[in-house]
Amino acid sequence: MAPVSGAYQRKQFGILFLVLALGAIALFPKALFRGESFFERDIQGFYRPAKSILVPLAQGSSGLPLWNPLFASGQPFAANPEHEVFHPLTALFFLLPFEWAFRLQIILPVLGAALSMFFLLDSFGLSFESATLGALAWGFGGYTLSTTNLLPILFAIAVLPAVLAFAVRLVSREGRWDLPGLSLMIGLECLAGEPSTLLMTTLLLPAALVHIALKDDRAARLRRSFFRLVIGLFLGGALGAVALIPGLHHASKTVRAGGLPDSLADMWSLPPIRLLEFVAPRILGHVDQPDERWYWGGKLYPDRN
Numbered sequence: 001m002a003p004v005s006g007a008y009q010r011k012q013f014g015i016l017f018l019v020l021a022l023g024a025i026a027l028f029p030k031a032l033f034r035g036e037s038f039f040e041r042d043i044q045g046f047y048r049p050a051k052s053i054l055v056p057l058a059q060g061s062s063g064l065p066l067w068n069p070l071f072a073s074g075q076p077f078a079a080n081p082e083h084e085v086f087h088p089l090t091a092l093f094f095l096l097p098f099e100w101a102f103r104l105q106i107i108l109p110v111l112g113a114a115l116s117m118f119f120l121l122d123s124f125g126l127s128f129e130s131a132t133l134g135a136l137a138w139g140f141g142g143y144t145l146s147t148t149n150l151l152p153i154l155f156a157i158a159v160l161p162a163v164l165a166f167a168v169r170l171v172s173r174e175g176r177w178d179l180p181g182l183s184l185m186i187g188l189e190c191l192a193g194e195p196s197t198l199l200m201t202t203l204l205l206p207a208a209l210v211h212i213a214l215k216d217d218r219a220a221r222l223r224r225s226f227f228r229l230v231i232g233l234f235l236g237g238a239l240g241a242v243a244l245i246p247g248l249h250h251a252s253k254t255v256r257a258g259g260l261p262d263s264l265a266d267m268w269s270l271p272p273i274r275l276l277e278f279v280a281p282r283i284l285g286h287v288d289q290p291d292e293r294w295y296w297g298g299k300l301y302p303d304r305n
Contacts, residue, residue: 012128019132020114023140024107031103038106041149050083051102054093079246081193086243087155088188106148109158114139120161123168124211156197159188163201164208170232171212171225182232183239190240193247271300 030036039048050071057065057077065085068077078085089108092101118135126134138144138161147153166182169175189197209229213222237244251257274297276283284297292298 016115016118016128016132016135019136020111020139023114023136024111027110027140027145028103028107031107035099037099037103038148043106043149043151046082047105047149047151048102051093051105052098054083054085054090055098058094076246076250079250081243081247081250082152084152084155084192084243087191089155105151106154109154110139110144110148112139112158113144113154113161116159116162116165120165120168123165123172152192152194153197155192156189156194159185160197160201160204163189164204166232167205167229168208168212170228171209171222174221174225179228179232182229183235186233186236187239190237191243193243267301267303273300 025032031038053068053070054065057068061067065077066079068075077083084090089105092104095101096104114135117138118131121131121134122128144154144157147157163182163185166178166185170178170182186201189201209222274284284300285295287295289295
């Protein structure tokens, strides 16, 4: 494959940023141009109130907002990863008017998720067109957009592809920036404090590395790079420890620390018959109809609407 010239690469990146900018405008016109904001579900009920007291708590504490006297008669604030106190995006509340900082908590991770996926697919050697399509599918697709009301998940999945990309590049290319890049991305994922994405990383990272190891002499490179991979993961974990360690201690004192009762877990679990929806999405009915009788799968959830 012939090397790509610098001018051609700059043109490609220009096209990519233009496509992502148009996508953001199409998705968030009211937030970007009409002064409106986000409010669905947990955004309105939890994250907006929690973010609104961040700066006052910090000012009242003359530093790190350790304690929140306004929720549940008082509870830890910085120790709760749900508040992302140590995440870089949280700094926007100290730099910008609240409304713009709050909107950017959602808009920037969506764009970051798309760029992150482009970086991963490019690291796998896909063409510019394929990587761009993959970036749009991930950044502006159903999963990412469905997490825009769950900020810790949104923050974490925005960098998940970049974690995999730097690991892949560390093995396949051994560039000087791959080790610090891996550490930084792991650190950002940890600072989001979201356990399900961290769990998925432990599954996806080996899968990505095995995929690379199956090519040519990459298995030997993987063995040579193993120590550097471990160092990168360790440094990333150390960077995120400021959120993870207090978060684990805080979680140990909650009612969920002892596990959920089976009756509650079953209420939210996936009935096996729903696996048929992978083949026929409407087999259990329609969830987008105002009349609930159109979703005959509702009988699988007798304790919920």
